[in-house]
Amino acid sequence: MNILVLNGSPKGERSNTVKITNAFLDGINTTQENNINLVNISQKKIEHCLGCYICWKKTPGICIIDDDMSELIKMYINSDLIIWSFPLYYFGMPSKIKAFLDRLLPTSLPSINIKENQSCGHPGRYDLSHQMHLLISSCGFYSVKGNYDALFKQFEIMFGKKLSKIICPEGELLNVPELSGRINSYLSDVRAAGKEYFQHKSFSEETLHKLDKLFYPPEIFIKLANMSWELDNTEDGDVSDTDRLELFLRQMAALCDSSMFIKDIVFEMHFTDLNKTYQLLLEKETCTVKTEDFLPYTTRIEIPFTLWLQFSEGKTNGSEYEKDSYKVFGDTEILLKLKSFFSN
Numbered sequence: 504m505n506i507l508v509l510n511g512s513p514k515g516e517r518s519n520t521v522k523i524t525n526a527f528l529d530g531i532n533t534t535q536e537n538n539i540n541l542v543n544i545s546q547k548k549i550e551h552c553l554g555c556y557i558c559w560k561k562t563p564g565i566c567i568i569d570d571d572m573s574e575l576i577k578m579y580i581n582s583d584l585i586i587w588s589f590p591l592y593y594f595g596m597p598s599k600i601k602a603f604l605d606r607l608l609p610t611s612l613p614s615i616n617i618k619e620n621q622s623c624g625h626p627g628r629y630d631l632s633h634q635m636h637l638l639i640s641s642c643g644f645y646s647v648k649g650n651y652d653a654l655f656k657q658f659e660i661m662f663g664k665k666l667s668k669i670i671c672p673e674g675e676l677l678n679v680p681e682l683s684g685r686i687n688s689y690l691s692d693v694r695a696a697g698k699e700y701f702q703h704k705s706f707s708e709e710t711l712h713k714l715d716k717l718f719y720p721p722e723i724f725i726k727l728a729n730m731s732w733e734l735d736n737t738e739d740g741d742v743s744d745t746d747r748l749e750l751f752l753r754q755m756a757a758l759c760d761s762s763m764f765i766k767d768i769v770f771e772m773h774f775t776d777l778n779k780t781y782q783l784l785l786e787k788e789t790c791t792v793k794t795e796d797f798l799p800y801t802t803r804i805e806i807p808f809t810l811w812l813q814f815s816e817g818k819t820n821g822s823e824y825e826k827d828s829y830k831v832f833g834d835t836e837i838l839l840k841l842k843s844f845f846s847n
């Protein structure tokens with residue numbers, strides 16, 4: 504199968520959405536190696552359509568503008584599956600992928616026909632009846648409803664029953680390494696969806712149900728998202744170690760499932776590489792981060808922050824070698840239960 508992937512994120516390969524698209528491509532390639540062309544639209548020279556209709560009148564099928572679109576149109580008409588991979592921008596598509604879409608005009612004929620639902624359209628210049636379309640998109644909010652309505656309508660009008668969708672709300676969380684457990688499980692569902700799509704050219708209800716599940720419930724997501732905007736960047740745009748550390752702890756607090764505690768717990772962390780101490784106060788209804796006025800601890804761990812991050816990202820679970828790198832004081836049982844407190 505010839506697959507054309509249109510990466511419409513201005514962030515190119517750093518795109519959140521492309522992470523999902525790559526997982527889908529891994530899945531679709533499990534059964535058979537497909538011929539995949541991945542185009543980073545942001546790096547292509549694509550002028551805006553001039554609306555001159557020269558591609559309909561003087562030079563049928565050929566645009567007057569000499570840029571990358573002539574090559575891209577060839578790829579487009581020779582593809583069996585078009586994957587539209589882009590973030591949601593202002594409830595629609597980013598401007599450069601819209602420019603790409605407008606420039607597909609030479610692939611249509613000028614005559615007007617009436618479609619099933621009494622709306623109008625132009626017939627295609629080429630027989631693309633076999634072509635399928637998949638919209639893969641991520642967005643910043645947690646909701647699909649009210650957010651994607653306009654884009655869905657547009658894509659449904661254009662591609663009708665040939666369209667499938669993978670939509671990922673809370674998309675910025677794809678970037679948070681500490682949440683890799685939840686993110687990787689989503690990406691493995693996307694991989695499975697890719698395999699299924701290869702066989703059936705659509706997704707089952709069960710797959711859609713899995714893919715529709717939010718990473719985190721809205722109230723936790725909003726806390727996580729709002730926290731990340733509070734970060735003070737250094738002059739060169741990097742986040743300082745202390746800010747990253749404090750954000751991380753506040754994220755931990757937001758993800759905490761307080762129904763797991765049978766008693767209040769003061770969990771103290773001393774990060775040996777940064778020489779900083781923090782406490783997580785795990786109480787019945789809340790989990791808070793303390794940076795001063797410390798309380799007597801239930802459990803204290805002395806550990807390099809780098810190693811703590813690796814634990815939380817699931818990159819290690821404490822080898823014999825690592826055991827010499829940290830010390831635990833007080834109720835050591837709490838450390839073993841910690842993962843279940845943050846199972847969110």
Ligand SMILES: Cc1cc2nc3c(=O)[nH]c(=O)nc-3n(C[C@H](O)[C@H](O)[C@H](O)COP(=O)(O)O)c2cc1C
Nearest residue numbers: 512518519520590591592593594641642643644674
């Ligand atoms: C200009 C702009 C407009 C955006 N508009 C929306 C929007 O309407 N709804 C939404 O949920 N997220 C919106 N977002 C957030 C992005 O869709 C979100 O961060 C996405 O995951 C980025 O994906 P990418 O890394 O693939 O570019 C917007 C972001 C930008 C920069």
